[in-house]
Amino acid sequence: MDALDAKYPFFASAREAVASAGVSLPDLVAADAPAVERARERVERALLEGTVAAESGAFPGESAYDVQAELLSYPIARILVSLLDSDPAIEKYAAAEAATAMERVRRDLEADDELRSVSSATVALDDLLAEFDLADAVRPDATAPAGARGVAGAGGTGRDPDGYRIDVGPYLRLTSPEWGDSWRLVNRALADGAVRVSREELLAALEAAVEARVAEGLPFEDLGESLAEALEPRVADLRRLLSERTYTEPPDVVAPALFPPCMTNLIEKAERDVTLSAAESFALMAFLVGIGMTPDEVVAFCADTSLDAEGIRYQTEFLTDDRGTQYPPPTCETLANYGICHNEDDHMQVAADPLSYYEKQVAAADEVTDWRDGREGDETGEA
Numbered sequence: 001m002d003a004l005d006a007k008y009p010f011f012a013s014a015r016e017a018v019a020s021a022g023v024s025l026p027d028l029v030a031a032d033a034p035a036v037e038r039a040r041e042r043v044e045r046a047l048l049e050g051t052v053a054a055e056s057g058a059f060p061g062e063s064a065y066d067v068q069a070e071l072l073s074y075p076i077a078r079i080l081v082s083l084l085d086s087d088p089a090i091e092k093y094a095a096a097e098a099a100t101a102m103e104r105v106r107r108d109l110e111a112d113d114e115l116r117s118v119s120s121a122t123v124a125l126d127d128l129l130a131e132f133d134l135a136d137a138v139r140p141d142a143t144a145p146a147g148a149r150g151v152a153g154a155g156g157t158g159r160d161p162d163g164y165r166i167d168v169g170p171y172l173r174l175t176s177p178e179w180g181d182s183w184r185l186v187n188r189a190l191a192d193g194a195v196r197v198s199r200e201e202l203l204a205a206l207e208a209a210v211e212a213r214v215a216e217g218l219p220f221e222d223l224g225e226s227l228a229e230a231l232e233p234r235v236a237d238l239r240r241l242l243s244e245r246t247y248t249e250p251p252d253v254v255a256p257a258l259f260p261p262c263m264t265n266l267i268e269k270a271e272r273d274v275t276l277s278a279a280e281s282f283a284l285m286a287f288l289v290g291i292g293m294t295p296d297e298v299v300a301f302c303a304d305t306s307l308d309a310e311g312i313r314y315q316t317e318f319l320t321d322d323r324g325t326q327y328p329p330p331t332c333e334t335l336a337n338y339g340i341c342h343n344e345d346d347h348m349q350v351a352a353d354p355l356s357y358y359e360k361q362v363a364a365a366d367e368v369t370d371w372r373d374g375r376e377g378d379e380t381g382e383a
């Protein structure tokens with residue numbers, strides 16, 4: 001097992017490393033090895049934040065976990081997410097593994113040639129293409145400006161090109177028209193059965209390939225009773241985070257005066273420029289999205305806070321993806337466990353979660369002013 005396996009645990013070589021190490025995952029779980037806690041963290045961060053990087057660092061070398069725990073946490077995380085028995089959770093987990101992997105790939109590609117040639121823990125674009133059987137299907141674009149072309153079949157030498165051609169079959173398999181009109185084949189330069197893509201677009205297609213590989217075979221069937229039993233406490237924790245409740249009609253009105261105290265406290269904390277923890281910012285974002293705010297509205301609403309626009313946008317877009325897999329904010333009980341809820345006025349008696357509480361407040365109010373109305377006025381005034 002080496003650092004590259006831990007960094008890209010979905011690679012075939014990483015799977016082989018796990019198999020040839022002869023490690024028994026049920027034994028690891030029974031022994032509550034560090035890989036098990038790291039696996040729980042992996043899934044929790046995937047669901048809450050869209051990343052699987054360890055809290056202590058973005059890369060194995062910076063993580064509190066050693067290479068072996070980091071690598072073994074991946075197959076255990078796939079077991080955990082299977083036990084959650086939730087298709088949206090699997091989708092979000094796979095998307096987070098892919099997003100984290102591609103963040104690492106981008107860093108690897110940015111590393112200078114000298115570092116790449118001496119470090120075995122970095123990948124080159126050619127490695128990634130070969131990993132997904134795309135080596136013959138993707139070529140540097142010969143029509144790209146000479147300075148942007150780099151070295152064909154770079155293999156880690158020379159600057160990677162900025163433009164590529166990808167065979168139409170893999171292009172259609174790895175991309176989706178839902179990503180936007182520019183991805184539709186009719187809007188693409190197509191020649192000799194290949195589609196022209198930029199380097200960033202190629203990386204987006206590769207991210208889809210990683211996501212598909214992570215999701216492949218999930219959920220696992222027949223994991224065995226003893227393994228499921230041993231992991232049950234961790235699965236229960238994760239289930240609480242998910243709290244997949246459905247709301248018949250979330251109140252599509254933004255009335256800050258009627259927000260539950262937990263959310264008001266978080267907003268005030270952020271307004272004092274205090275950094276919110278991951279769980280706090282997830283709870284707030286999920287609440288604001290849950291009451292019908294768009295990512296743009298959330299960015300504007302949180303403009304004068306410690307929350308940065310890019311992070312807000314990432315999290316809210318993640319929460320409002322168009323596949324209908326939005327998660328509501330965690331329950332009051334979970335928020336209390338995270339120290340976010342102090343059960344002011346004992347209103348846990350009133351509702352089980354912040355959205356239900358807010359729904360009741362809105363329904364009971366004589367008059368409700370929507371923050372968005374004032375904002376429209378502002379915008380009109382500005383114009």
Ligand code: SF4
Nearest residue numbers: 260262332341348354
């Ligand atoms: S009881 Fe629920 S709604 Fe009220 S402050 Fe706590 S978490 Fe928020």
